[in-house]
Amino acid sequence: MSRLKFQLEGIASYSRARAGKFQTLHGTVLTPLFMPVGTQATVKAQTSQTLKECDSQILLANTYHLLLRPGAEVFQRLGGIHRLMNWSHSVLTDSGGFQIYSLPHSRKMKEEGALFKSYVDGKLILLTPELSIEMQKSIGSDIMMVLDQCVSSTSDLNQALEAMERTHRWALRSLKARGESRQSLFAIVQGACISELRKQSASFLTQFEFDGFAIGGLAVGESKAMREDFTEMTVELLPSHLPRYLMGVGTPLDILEAVHRGVDLFDCIIPTAHAQRGVAYTHQGKVQLRRTAYKFSEDRLDLYCSCSTCTLYSKAYLHHLIKSEEVLGWHLVGFHNLFFYRQFMREIRQSILEDTFETYYQSKKKNLLTPESHRTEIYLQ
Numbered sequence: 463m464s465r466l467k468f469q470l471e472g473i474a475s476y477s478r479a480r481a482g483k484f485q486t487l488h489g490t491v492l493t494p495l496f497m498p499v500g501t502q503a504t505v506k507a508q509t510s511q512t513l514k515e516c517d518s519q520i521l522l523a524n525t526y527h528l529l530l531r532p533g534a535e536v537f538q539r540l541g542g543i544h545r546l547m548n549w550s551h552s553v554l555t556d557s558g559g560f561q562i563y564s565l566p567h568s569r570k571m572k573e574e575g576a577l578f579k580s581y582v583d584g585k586l587i588l589l590t591p592e593l594s595i596e597m598q599k600s601i602g603s604d605i606m607m608v609l610d611q612c613v614s615s616t617s618d619l620n621q622a623l624e625a626m627e628r629t630h631r632w633a634l635r636s637l638k639a640r641g642e643s644r645q646s647l648f649a650i651v652q653g654a655c656i657s658e659l660r661k662q663s664a665s666f667l668t669q670f671e672f673d674g675f676a677i678g679g680l681a682v683g684e685s686k687a688m689r690e691d692f693t694e695m696t697v698e699l700l701p702s703h704l705p706r707y708l709m710g711v712g713t714p715l716d717i718l719e720a721v722h723r724g725v726d727l728f729d730c731i732i733p734t735a736h737a738q739r740g741v742a743y744t745h746q747g748k749v750q751l752r753r754t755a756y757k758f759s760e761d762r763l764d765l766y767c768s769c770s771t772c773t774l775y776s777k778a779y780l781h782h783l784i785k786s787e788e789v790l791g792w793h794l795v796g797f798h799n800l801f802f803y804r805q806f807m808r809e810i811r812q813s814i815l816e817d818t819f820e821t822y823y824q825s826k827k828k829n830l831l832t833p834e835s836h837r838t839e840i841y842l843q
């Protein structure tokens with residue numbers, strides 16, 4: 463029996479979109495869900511209070527970065543990430559697998575693990591599946607991820623096969639290391655953009671008692687169409703009674719497309735990272751606040767958003783803060799983006815439960831694809 467007790471609550475007609483719920487050590491989680499990224503035990507420019515205000519259900523933290531700093535002992539002595547951050551909802555920890563992919567020049571691959579040179583003090587660290595799980599236990603996350611070897615989605619057959627087979631061996635070592643812990647553990651399906659490998663990976667990993675499955679190795683270099691095809695293909699190979707998580711995705715449109723293909727969980731740095739550059743996601747589409755068009759605009763950022771950024775401040779003020787690179791601009795736009803993503807996921811879930819997802823999907827997709835310049839012209843008319 464899965465530790466998360468995932469239950470399906472609705473499946474949309476003419477789509478694989480589904481609504482569900484599951485139980486972590488810190489409460490009930492409703493899906494589909496977007497998880498804000500808090501790599502260093504902080505979602506950039508937000509506080510745990512503002513994250514609660516935008517009703518974030520699960521935060522994502524990163525094992526590799528937290529292992530280097532502040533280190534396991536801080537979490538062990540201070541009662542885990544929930545107490546350290548003053549965060550009472552759920553936490554999912556990535557395993558360090560993505561850093562194996564994204565920091566290729568500071569690590570060497572071995573069967574035992576990945577040998578990293580720490581960017582904090584230069585020490586060598588052998589990140590094994592066992593060390594990753596031990597660290598995730600110290601962090602005290604609700605959902606842990608297996609250590610995997612992610613390769614570019616455009617890798618050739620030999621490279622992708624070798625990484626996938628190692629990922630499978632590491633997944634079993636991770637499962638063994640998890641043992642009787644009450645923390646849940648997700649496996650990660652790899653196989654780049656090679657259908658046969660994706661099939662092999664899913665059929666191998668689904669034989670074991672993981673609490674959910676992630677689709678890894680996408681959003682790392684392939685086209686949007688390929689990502690959608692491989693998401694759809696992989697989802698079909700996963701059991702319907704467990705949560706499915708598409709790692710590192712994405713924009714509102716990417717999420718909408720993946721929900722349509724049967725994915726339940728998402729994470730991405732976009733809402734907070736793009737906020738720093740003044741990019742906001744709104745019910746009117748993407749807004750680039752740096753544009754001179756907003757210099758004198760007394761309009762609210764999003765006409766249909768009730769967040770404090772939208773109710774208290776004008777686009778002109780946000781434009782000024784972003785142009786001046788003030789931290790407050792990053793905070794306010796990031797807060798709105800997280801609020802918008804949460805609202806967006808609620809709308810999606812509601813439409814699945816009411817079985818109107820197909821109509822919602824078509825109209826939302828059209829809205830998300832309308833370019834900003836065109837929308838601005840409409841406003842000016």
Ligand SMILES: [Zn+2]
Binds near residue numbers: 764767770802
């Ligand atoms: Zn807002």
